[in-house]
């Protein structure tokens with residue numbers, strides 16, 4: 291029996307700036323049935339609190355403790371694996387705040403280069419990160435998403451910034467976001483979740499459903515975002531459940 295549902299955000303609960311019809315009611319229905327609800331996004335530009343705020347403003351009730359986002363996960367990963375090491379950020383203030391909260395010192399002369407989407411990217415920042423990587427710094431990224439959707443169409447995602455640095459440094463970034471099961475390890479530790487009673491609900495086979503498989507939890511694909519039903523056969527990634535949208539979500 292499922293006791294915990296982890297929701298992806300974009301493509302699952304909203305698409306761009308539009309909430310999926312019935313999403314708020316679906317979350318409410320699960321909570322009333324005693325199912326714990328969490329949110330997991332690879333996006334690293336906001337803090338956990340910032341993401342909770344964004345969701346609440348969209349009419350999707352959420353608190354900071356329910357949010358697991360790229361910035362928080364990168365900070366947790368660095369704190370756990372490279373204690374007391376300094377990090378140089380190619381990213382936005384949300385990443386800096388989460389690193390600070392995890393007691394990771396942020397510096398120009400650093401042992402780690404931490405990358406997420408940076409909509410204020412400059413050549414200078416890229417050059418600094420490149421030089422650190424050439425000197426042997428660890429290379430950590432929230433995600434390698436090629437693009438992200440906006441009302442003006444798709445825009446270059448965190449992956450396009452990671453790609454620039456991988457190309458120049460000839461190093462490969464270690465990606466912390468889905469499908470890496472690291473988030474579930476953290477959630478298990480912090481929340482005491484267990485595999486058999488947890489489902490990941492998302493719109494992408496290669497990230498959300500693969501994350502569930504890597505973590506050993508159940509998966510539900512919703513068809514409101516990127517992945518189409520036909521791709522299940524093509525990609526040979528089979529979710530446990532498929533729903534047209536979160537509004538139709540029912541859990542065993």
Ligand SMILES: [Mg+2]
Nearest residue numbers: 298300301493
């Ligand atoms: Mg998504």
